[in-house]
Amino acid sequence: ELAGLDVGRWRGRTLDEVGAAEPEAVTRWLTDPDWAAHGGESVRGLCERIGRWLDGVREADGRTVAVVEPETVRAAVVHALGLPAAAFWRLDVAPLTATELSGRSGRWNVRLGRPLE
Template sequence: MTAPGLQAHHLAMSVRITLVAAARSSALLAERFDDDRPLDGAGWDEVRLAAHALVPLNAAELRYCSPSPRSRATAQALGFAPMAQPGLRDCDMGRWRGRTLAEVTAVEPGAVDCWLGDPRSAPHGGESLLAFIGRIGGWLDTRPAGDDGSVVAVAEPSVVRAALVYALNAPPHAYWSVDVRPLSTLVLTGRARRWSLCLQSAA
């Protein structure tokens, strides 16, 4: 049986999670589903330009990254020495993996419409949007950290989008309205199933 004081302390525990979107591995129109290509030249330039603002995040208690090559490279270039997390992998896009949206739309327009319109659908044979958001939410909810601890993770832009939708308890279709740019950050504070978006001051 937990003493009332300890129970209250446990309930008050919170964690600060900063998600950093990985630098790019291709131009926007050339992006491929579940892309496993390394950073391109523009991606490395992005990291160099943003390093002064992001390198201090390596002071976090725990440092993670998505298992993709560009997420690993981004985190390593920033000095995070991250642990790759399978739970932060990109959405499983089944037979669409490695193809662009334009390529898939050209041959399976009905399937693409279904995928965009119904978050429970997985016409590609992989993971539905609803399942993907739930998986990323599960990762957020199980982060170990000390009281008022901090976590940083470099992740695919899609992972950052899913984390925001989950943390705000927004409807799944809100996912399509979130634009995550390379090396942008999302800061969430709170604890399992009780997250708040933290807007940082420029000062």
């Protein structure tokens, strides 16, 4: 459930490579959260999938630690704060940092970008 964004036929290629080969597709991908013509998952689909997982964790007692890709963190923050899926690309999540979601009764607090110790 916590896998990163499935980018379909773009998997294994850099954004620069895909942008050079399919510039219109990359623009659409970065601006339309429902677009998934690369054959993978849309940004909205990722946010919904991660949101379902996060809703299940909310019901559990105690702490949960998840080691995930930055795009999974973005999707969790979008869901936790009730942001529109279009906000996904506006969240800058640096690799190798910690993000903490805490709260009760669905009211999440977010702490982003804490360096790993």
